[in-house]
Amino acid sequence: MTETAEMTYDWRPFLARWSGEWADAYDPDEAPDAGDQKVLEERWLGFAPATGAGIAALEERIGLRLPPSYRQFLGVTDGWRHAGGFVWRLAGTREAYRPDSETDLTELFLEHLHEDASPAELQEALVWTRGLQLDVESDAVSVALDPEDVDEHGEWAVLTWSPWRAAPPERYRSFWEFMQAAYREFHQLEAGRDGGRLFTNATTEALDVQVEEARRDALRGDYERAEAALAEACAFGRPRATALREQLTWMLGDRHTNSLGGLAADPRYAPDLLPALMNSRERRSWGDGAYEYHLRGRTEEVRALEGTLLEQFQEGTYAYTVAGPFGGAVAAAREQMRWGEADAAWRTLSAALPRWQPLGPDHLAPVGLTADPLLGPLFTPARGRALLATPRGEEATGVAGAVVDEDPEGLAWLADRPGSGQRTAYRFLLVEGVAPAALPALVGAEDGAELHPPMTLWDARHASRPDGDSGVRTRSSYDDKALVAVGRAGPGWSFAFDNDPQPFNEARFVSPAAAAARHGRVVVVWGEADRYGEGALFHLSVAERGEEQYAFTVRGNRCERCGEIPQDLDPARLFPTIRDRRPHDDGGMQRDGGSGSERDGGLPGEATALTAIAAAFGVTLPRYALDHGRLHTFTTCSWTRPPGPGETFVVMSFGPVTP
Known part of the structure; x- marks a missing residue:
């Protein structure tokens, strides 16, 4: 196909090849009808060329100049037989027509249009009224050229539809493209008939060579070229092509x-x-x-x-x-x-x-x-x-695969809450000098925590419910055990992470840092968005050799702190919401501000604080594994103390309501 003032198409060699392959593939045990007998004798699926007068008469009848590819097609053959497997006769100059009223097919499409249908959907429904109908004989397949869907070359789009395909109309950019697809369909059907053993010709031989070269391209790493070549071979129904291509698309x-x-x-x-x-x-x-x-x-x-x-x-x-x-x-x-x-x-x-x-x-x-x-x-x-x-x-050339890192460094990603349904709270321990498998022995629940096989946190929570599959979930302000995922948090560090903690209880919270700090340093962090109108929160506590070294809790404008906090982790430097930004170093618990303002989302300064903690201890948390992977889990001891005299506690159950 070459491009001049008007697109020109090499119809004759293409249609001659198609006709010859169709004749060669005809089952010798099948008695041909009169029309097919003539095709077999002449090796030509078409007819005599349309005359100039015949083409002009059609254009006068429809009031439009025909698109180039269909007009040139008619100059080679005035119609076509066996356009694929389901259109047995395509119209020439005498049979092509434009409906002069709304067709049954138009009514069907309009009936199923939604009230908010797009202009494209409406145009698709009306094509069966305004289009140039080309199907003369078919297996309930409608074929129409659309004079209102025209490209820069003057080509009209072709739409095909059949009720038994249970799919929207298929669109082709031109009549040439439609016929190319029909030719591929013919090949595909013949290749699938009895394994396609007898269907061999120059086209299939060239495609099979193409498939083998695509296989080698795929192993060489040129998968895009291989996939394109295999996609073409699949459209022709070539053996091996689908199995090879679908391995590539599977990995994609x-x-x-x-x-x-x-x-x-x-x-x-x-x-x-x-x-x-x-x-x-x-x-x-x-x-x-x-x-x-x-x-x-x-x-x-x-x-x-x-x-x-x-x-x-x-x-x-x-x-x-x-x-x-x-x-x-x-x-x-x-x-x-x-x-x-x-x-x-x-x-x-x-x-x-x-x-x-x-x-x-x-x-x-x-x-x-x-x-x-x-x-x-x-x-x-x-x-x-x-x-x-x-x-x-x-x-193989020995060249290793490309490195594709998905995890951000550090901890600041925890402050990213891009939309509804995302993480609203988190808490975690970072333990130095201890392997992840040893964490249950340090902070496991009193009744004997065990490390469970790797699974998602969602699956772990579902498996840990005492009521099995009932869907009921219980939370208690008395007992705040955490189901945590564990893993490595950087050189020499392990983590235990809970992505769905219950609300932070300022009065009864007990940091597990000291209990876990038998061998080295332990860092405990709790971040919470403003979920219940109490303000967003951020807590840090650090222990070493069994004793808490320092801690702070920021909620809104308030900050409670104890111990000698390093300058890089001073909450007055990290959180802009704190009113009194003067550091305190007397080791006692002090308040740095008033009741504070509330805001939706996380606490201002949360990402800054997380970055500072990551830098101070050289730690990181694996976002990808926590969000998408399967990790070992266990249940920790409670993060709250038991209620004291006169204190009350609440037990809440969530789940399906039963009558």
């Missing part, structure tokens, strides 16, 4: 309707691909019927693996494993990830990616990693792209 995050091209049913690839396909989150989006369809034809070997995997998923014991050096890196990354070190885990995997080996010639990436409960959450779209851009397998 497109998993909702992705079946990995059925490759998970192959015993060679099932150990890697089947876990990804069986992941409960993906399977739930299909339903069992679709799942069974995508795994049709699986062998007994694959069925046995499926049973084992299903049991592992249900018990929460599944872990992605693979042989060789890459398998060692996977194990190391899982160990890092279970303690919250998401960026370090990704770096471990990235460094080992060049040593990953495919299970067979159609295996492009370690797709099964996405099903691993610990490592699966690592795969953001950016990391998926980085993995696919790394040369691997037979095309």
